[in-house]
Amino acid sequence: MTSGGDDERDGGAPGGTTPGADARSGALSSRDEAVLAVERRSWPAAGPKERAIREHLGISPTRYYQLLNALLDDPRALAHDPVTINRLRRIRDARRAHR
Numbered sequence: 001m002t003s004g005g006d007d008e009r010d011g012g013a014p015g016g017t018t019p020g021a022d023a024r025s026g027a028l029s030s031r032d033e034a035v036l037a038v039e040r041r042s043w044p045a046a047g048p049k050e051r052a053i054r055e056h057l058g059i060s061p062t063r064y065y066q067l068l069n070a071l072l073d074d075p076r077a078l079a080h081d082p083v084t085i086n087r088l089r090r091i092r093d094a095r096r097a098h099r
Contacts, residue, residue: 028076031057035067036081039088 028036034057043049050061057064071077071085072092078085 026076028071028074028080032067032071032074032077033080035064035071036077036084038064039068040081040084 038049038052038057041049053059053061053064059067068088069092072088
């Protein structure tokens with residue numbers, strides 16, 4: 001594909017460059033910032049959150065969580081929203097310890 005959209009850039013390569021990162025400026029892409037904004041909100045249940053992901057971001061919830069997981073290890077995401085990133089890292093670490 002040669003559309004040059006966000007889906008091509010993030011390619012899903014684990015451990016490589018951060019999905020959606022703007023390499024020129026070293027800043028998060030607008031999509032990555034939007035992912036963090038959705039996650040920052042408090043949701044009463046999974047249904048409304050999944051609907052918002054589809055409507056506002058235009059991606060599936062599965063893709064959303066893939067992007068979000070990659071952002072947890074991105075220092076730019078930590079600099080952009082330390083409260084959300086640290087909260088999600090604590091949750092992830094607790095779940096890993098429980099396994």
